[in-house]
Amino acid sequence: MVAAALADGTADRDCVFEVFARRLPESRRFGVVAGTGRFLEELARFRFGEPELAFLAERAIVSDQTLEWLANYRFSGDIDGYPEGELYFPGSPILTIRGTFGEAVLLETLALSVFNHDSAIASAAARMVNAASDRALIEMGSRRTAEQSAVASARAAYLAGFSATSNLEAGRRYGIPTTGTAAHAFTLLHDKEADAFAAQIKTLGVGTTLLVDTYDISAGVKIAIEVAGPDLGAVRIDSGDLGVLAMQTRRQLDELGATKTKIVLSGDLDEFAIAALGAAPVDAYGAGTSVVTGSGAPTAGMVYKVVEVDGKPVAKRSEGKPSRGGAKTALRRHKPSGTAIEEVVIADAVDLEPGPGERLLQVPLVRGGEPVGDQPDLTAARRMLRERMVTLPWDGLKLSRGEPAIPTIFLEGSKK
């Protein structure tokens, strides 16, 4: 595309591209924007180096003109978007990219890869956080997704309200709290369960979490308290009927005087399983596979569409997947109580001033190719999401399939 557009001169036309989701996956009720921080980091180093150019030249994939253009490529346009941690709904213009066709079209794969992945994980994770109520959630899914996705998943889950991750690289790269408990292999390595517990406590202190389900759980709990004493931090149960086992274990721990020892549950937990454990005496959940795979929706289904060329709205018109032309302005309307009412997406709005209860949703992210200073960090994004969740109508927090929590209204600028 770039080669052909450079050849006929259209690569220089000013374009506006938008990223949005046509629908929420799995008939969910809200989506969570995540990936902005990662996207801006990647954008800063999005260049075509010698190895890439040599490959394209060798296979004659693009023209010499294009090779030269790619060698000098850097995005020099403007980007606005929903901040990380904001909610989104079908049609929300999550990202708006302004630049020449050539420079903007080249960002499609980068932007969609980051936002489709990270938003899918954060959206699923936010449902788990909601289902867990005020109990802690630990992300431990690194082994169920590709290496680098694991790090991005830990970041997205933390943004969504998880307390910690077992992915140390995510701790290093993004400052996320890290934690971990021993695996069954550690117990099996030792001649006796008591030896494994003693070794772990000697190194990590009695505040550690002992995995008690390698052999017999109630024997495991008994041994754990014998070895650690009643100040043991926590026990983890990773298999079996978790609700029943949690109740038995709580009773046993209390009888042993370990009334403050916490119970951590893990093992194929998703938002539904977490919700179902609401009445069980649990202190924290470990979630793995379901978080890093988006709990049934591993991609957010966002698309990257051109909506303006040289200032004029453009849109695909054939059947199946129609789209709306014109750069959009988005605002969310709220009741005086703060509860969200609707997402308003307005094409070709000029200098829109939000009225009472209205909030403009996009913020400047990039100007002239440079990131706008003072971007909110991961902690701020996490806080924003917590605040936004409170604005959802009650129905929006249901785990069941349904309509988006608020409708999206599409308007033309003149109609506002």
Place this chain on the structure above:
Amino acid sequence: MVAAALADGTADRDCVFEVFARRLPESRRFGVVAGTGRFLEELARFRFGEPELAFLAERAIVSDQTLEWLANYRFSGDIDGYPEGELYFPGSPILTIRGTFGEAVLLETLALSVFNHDSAIASAAARMVNAASDRALIEMGSRRTAEQSAVASARAAYLAGFSATSNLEAGRRYGIPTTGTAAHAFTLLHDKEADAFAAQIKTLGVGTTLLVDTYDISAGVKIAIEVAGPDLGAVRIDSGDLGVLAMQTRRQLDELGATKTKIVLSGDLDEFAIAALGAAPVDAYGAGTSVVTGSGAPTAGMVYKVVEVDGKPVAKRSEGKPSRGGAKTALRRHKPSGTAIEEVVIADAVDLEPGPGERLLQVPLVRGGEPVGDQPDLTAARRMLRERMVTLPWDGLKLSRGEPAIPTIFLEGSKK
């Protein structure tokens, strides 16, 4: 775990770990091993550098003893496994890692991340290849998965029999054939559809594929042939009722004399949609989201379990997820016709000689920490899978949910 095991001396115990899947996801009938090549590449550079060690030290996550051990870490043990492109079933020991506890336990996340991702993608992709029969499949899902997963997905899909990928980095890194067609944005960029087609043909020749569904499809096809002539390579349709549109388009192309112009279909195609298009006049399919997300099973669900410590079998015994101790030998039994009968997994077998129709499944991958020479490359893996697919009983090729194509029989060495 490593810190505690170093402190009590158990880190040096000889261990055997195995990677296997307890079941096939989505009640599928076979799985495809993929990721071996990537795993061996990653293993060679799996080291703890200054930034990682500094982070661990700063947060006091591990002891000084452990920091020093990690600084010197390199895997020095042996690894055997199913070759890439081999089929697997529940319980198949896909990878066997022999080394000290410390050095082998540290590979868990790396091995599982690679194999769980790549095998999930290849397993889904193989079903699509089968559904597509002898028609070509193009992988175009990069935008629906995280950046690096996109490259790994393209590799896994190619291994499974896809013809090409739109991911240029996968072409560069793994030598996979690359292809691509223009997006709707390219048509919308131009004042007229004819201008966009002319520009594309001028740069890429009449052998290119024109996307004809931006406005009206039959008008788009007419314009495409007007601009390109009857030697146009292909048209792509990305929306609407693909089966009906393919038939209409074939008729229209033939009437226009473009009898050799091919039809490429894309747009949310998975193995079921591809199979449903079997009777339509299609030449190639583009598959995106469904391939890179494993078509409903984004992770293969493989686990990494210790099965031997100091030569003695060990196994988790509590309820829920029991496992089998002892290092396993795996062989597959076949009828004289070559059709597979069963997967035989034997614990503690010594120097097993396969009988008639039996084939040992593991090959040496790593010896003393170094990759064994002459590993099959991606092309060989692709060929192996094609050969293995022919050995599946007919039922094993069904797309519907069901039992594994062949049962897995677990034996003790003495019983063989």
